[in-house]
Each structure stands twice: as structure tokens, then as C-alpha cells.
Amino acid sequence: MTFRTTEKVDALIIGGGYYGCSIALHLKARDFGRIVLAEQSGRLMTRSSFVNQARVHGGYHYPRALDTAAASRRYFERFLHEHRDALTWNTQSIYAIAAGSKVSPRQFARVCAEIGAPLAAAPRAVERMFDPTLIDAVFLAEEYAFDAIAIARGLERRLDAAGLHPLFNATARIVGREGGRTVVEAGGNRYAARWVFNCTYAELDGLGVKVRSGLRRELAEIALIRPPAELDGYSVTVMDGPYFSSLPFPAMGAYSLTHVRFTPVVSWLSGEPAPAGLPIGFDRPMSAGAMVIDASRYMPAMSRSAILGSLFDVKAVMLARETDDGRPILFEESRDFPGVVSILGSKIDNVYDVLEALDKRVEQRPAYA
Numbered sequence: 377m378t379f380r381t382t383e384k385v386d387a388l389i390i391g392g393g394y395y396g397c398s399i400a401l402h403l404k405a406r407d408f409g410r411i412v413l414a415e416q417s418g419r420l421m422t423r424s425s426f427v428n429q430a431r432v433h434g435g436y437h438y439p440r441a442l443d444t445a446a447a448s449r450r451y452f453e454r455f456l457h458e459h460r461d462a463l464t465w466n467t468q469s470i471y472a473i474a475a476g477s478k479v480s481p482r483q484f485a486r487v488c489a490e491i492g493a494p495l496a497a498a499p500r501a502v503e504r505m506f507d508p509t510l511i512d513a514v515f516l517a518e519e520y521a522f523d524a525i526a527i528a529r530g531l532e533r534r535l536d537a538a539g540l541h542p543l544f545n546a547t548a549r550i551v552g553r554e555g556g557r558t559v560v561e562a563g564g565n566r567y568a569a570r571w572v573f574n575c576t577y578a579e580l581d582g583l584g585v586k587v588r589s590g591l592r593r594e595l596a597e598i599a600l601i602r603p604p605a606e607l608d609g610y611s612v613t614v615m616d617g618p619y620f621s622s623l624p625f626p627a628m629g630a631y632s633l634t635h636v637r638f639t640p641v642v643s644w645l646s647g648e649p650a651p652a653g654l655p656i657g658f659d660r661p662m663s664a665g666a667m668v669i670d671a672s673r674y675m676p677a678m679s680r681s682a683i684l685g686s687l688f689d690v691k692a693v694m695l696a697r698e699t700d701d702g703r704p705i706l707f708e709e710s711r712d713f714p715g716v717v718s719i720l721g722s723k724i725d726n727v728y729d730v731l732e733a734l735d736k737r738v739e740q741r742p743a744y745a
């Protein structure tokens with residue numbers, strides 16, 4: 377391919393998921409200069425920002441990682457406020473503690489109290505939905521699900537209003553350094569960028585820069601189901617171990633079903649090749665049936681769920697936090713390519729931590745080049 381000119385830009389953002397779009401808008405609001413957002417597909421938010429459980433984390437999910445639980449709670453209100461039109465407000469969130477759980481009901485309630493997450497004992501009618509021999513306690517919590525399509529539309533509108541027009545079908549690749557800038561090829565163009573923000577999530581180390589932090593990738597299967605009428609309007613999470621969650625999945629008018637044991641299909645570490653031929657996006661179910669069968673042990677009505685299909689995508693997990701289930705951010709600047717920052721937020725609302733880290737880093741060296 378021949379490139380006529382090399383365009384100088386202040387920030388090149390690679391990846392049009394929730395993170396790449398949010399960073400582009402954040403930098404624009406700070407008058408960062410010339411900003412380009414490059415996305416390899418033809419639309420925004422088609423990968424993990426779409427294929428996920430759609431849970432707006434309220435802190436309940438991390439009773440063994442107090443920092444993550446507290447951060448989730450801190451950002452919960454902000455996320456609800458920012459995306460209020462893209463959330464399901466009419467569901468009741470249930471957290472049940474299994475008899476073999478890694479946390480006891482008392483520990484769970486204590487962590488919720490510590491982080492200020494509302495929690496109440498479930499009424500008898502809700503308790504009766506569960507098998508009492510397998511479940512120790514049932515609580516009502518405050519959590520919501522988001523509609524990824526509605527969020528993507530909102531981001532599109534905001535990017536457009538800010539004069540930021542993403543470059544679609546533009547697979548980016550870092551090709552070298554020139555005059556203190558990083559040279560990137562994307563969509564038939566060549567850019568010399570002061571800053572490059574690598575927001576490619578599952579493909580974080582595929583751009584030509586080394587990512588030092590160890591990552592584990594796993595292909596995840598999210599079953600899409602239609603639960604029976606008596607479970608409609610409930611989001612259910614059984615804690616803390618090899619159990620299941622079922623939440624509304626508003627973007628497809630269905631419910632998701634995930635299971636700690638059956639959702640991971642195959643995994644590989646940084647440096648290892650990804651297995652070939654992985655399904656990505658909506659496809660034929662692999663373990664959805666097994667998920668329904670196991671979930672039905674705890675919640676018998678689940679057995680009457682209809683399986684509609686499954687969504688698949690690659691999940692990226694930082695090795696450093698696998699044992700306590702924490703979900704911090706990765707914000708790593710390359711040693712070989714100064715100004716190239718690889719970013720991984722393990723959940724949607726971690727974006728606020730990323731924006732804070734970004735502001736700090738940019739302030740340290742405002743005129744990088």
C-alpha cells in the first residue's frame with residue numbers, strides 16, 4: 377500500500393468500543409487537538425462492549441475484592457446518570473448466597489454495608505423461588521442492566537456533535553517512530569501521533585507494541601434465554617463460586633445466562649496463539665443447555681427457560697488479580713514507544729478510573745513530542 381502523506385495528530389485512539397469512544401470524547405472536551413478514532417469494523421461497540429452481561433456493577437459482585445467493590449459503588453451513580461436512557465429500571469435484582477459459597481451471607485452483608493450498597497432480606501415469595509437446601513440466604517439488591525445498542529447510539533450522537541467522525545473499517549497497526557511521534561497505519565492512512573491509546577481489549581498485544589502485564593484470554597459463551605413468566609423482571613445472581621447469573625439483555629430483548637463453570641469455553645495466556653476458528657458474536661449454543669440444567673438445581677423455575685442462542689466473545693483478564701476476583705484497570709505505557717498507552721478496563725464503568733489515570737499522565741507531560 378502506498379501512502380501519499382503522513383498526517384500529524386495529537387491522539388490516535390485505536391478501537392471503537394465503549395473505552396475508545398469515551399476516551400475520544402474526554403480528550404475532545406479537554407481541547408486535546410487533532411484526534412482520530414480508528415475502528416476495524418463498520419460500527420461502534422460491536423465486540424466486548426456488546427457481548428457482555430450488561431450488568432451495571434453496584435459493588436455486590438466483588439465481596440472478596442473490597443477495592444473493586446468500593447470503586448464499583450463510587451461509579452454506579454455516575455454511570456446511571458450518564459446513561460439513564462439506556463438502562464432497565466423495571467427489574468428487581470436478587471443476590472442469593474449458595475450453601476458452598478466462598479463468602480457467608482454475613483460477610484456478604486458486611487461488605488455491602490461497608491461500601492454503602494443497599495441490601496435487604498428478600499420477601500418469602502422470592503426466597504421460595506430457590507431450593508433451600510442449596511441456598512443459604514436471599515437478598516434484594518440495587519443493580520441494573522444496560523442496553524449496549526442504546527449506549528452506542530448515544531456515543532455516536534455525542535461523537536458527531538463533537539465533530540469526531542470515527543474511521544471505520546480501519547485496522548490499525550503501529551509501524552515505527554518518526555520525529556518523536558509514533559507512526560500508525562490505519563484504513564489506508566498514515567498518521568504520526570503524539571499519543572496512541574490502544575483500546576483494542578481482546579487484541580491488546582496485536583498492534584505491534586509489547587504489553588508487559590500478563591493477560592489471560594478466554595472465549596466466553598453467554599446464553600440468551602427467555603425465562604418463564606414468573607422469573608420475568610428479575611435479575612438473579614448466585615454467589616460466590618461456580619454458580620450462575622441471569623440478567624435482562626435489553627439489546628436483544630432477551631435475558632442472558634452465564635455460569636462460572638460453563639461460560640468459559642477455552643483460555644490461553646499472553647504470548648500463546650489464540651485457538652483457530654473461534655465463534656464470535658451470535659452463534660449456535662455450546663453449553664447453554666448445561667447452564668440451564670445447573671441453574672435449575674438452585675432455582676427450579678429456570679428449567680422452563682427457552683434457549684434462543686448464544687453470544688460469544690473473548691474476555692481479557694489481568695493475571696495479577698485472578699485470585700481475589702478484583703477488576704482493576706490496566707493503563708500501561710510502552711517503553712519502546714513512548715506515548716503509546718495500552719488500556720484495559722475489566723468492566724464498563726472502570727472507564728472513570730481510566731479517564732482519571734489519563735488526565736494524570738497527560739498533565740505530567742502535556743506537550744509530548
Ligand SMILES: Cc1cc2nc3c(=O)[nH]c(=O)nc-3n(C[C@H](O)[C@H](O)[C@H](O)COP(=O)(O)OP(=O)(O)OC[C@H]3O[C@@H](n4cnc5c(N)ncnc54)[C@H](O)[C@@H]3O)c2cc1C
Pocket residue numbers: 390391392393394395396414415416417420421422423424425426427428429430431432433546547548549575576577578579582583596597598689690691692719720721722723724725
Ligand atoms: C463475557 C463478558 C462478560 C462481561 N460482563 C460485563 C458486565 O456485565 N458488566 C461490565 O461492566 N463489564 C462486563 N464485561 C467487560 C466489558 O465488556 C469490557 O470491560 C468492555 O466492554 C471493554 O470495552 P473496550 O472498549 O475496551 O473493548 P471492546 O468493546 O472489545 O472494543 C475494542 C474494539 O477494538 C477494535 N479493534 C481491535 N483491534 C483493532 C485494530 N487493530 N484496529 C482498529 N480497531 C481494532 C475492535 O473491533 C473493537 O471494536 C464483560 C466482558 C465479557 C467478555
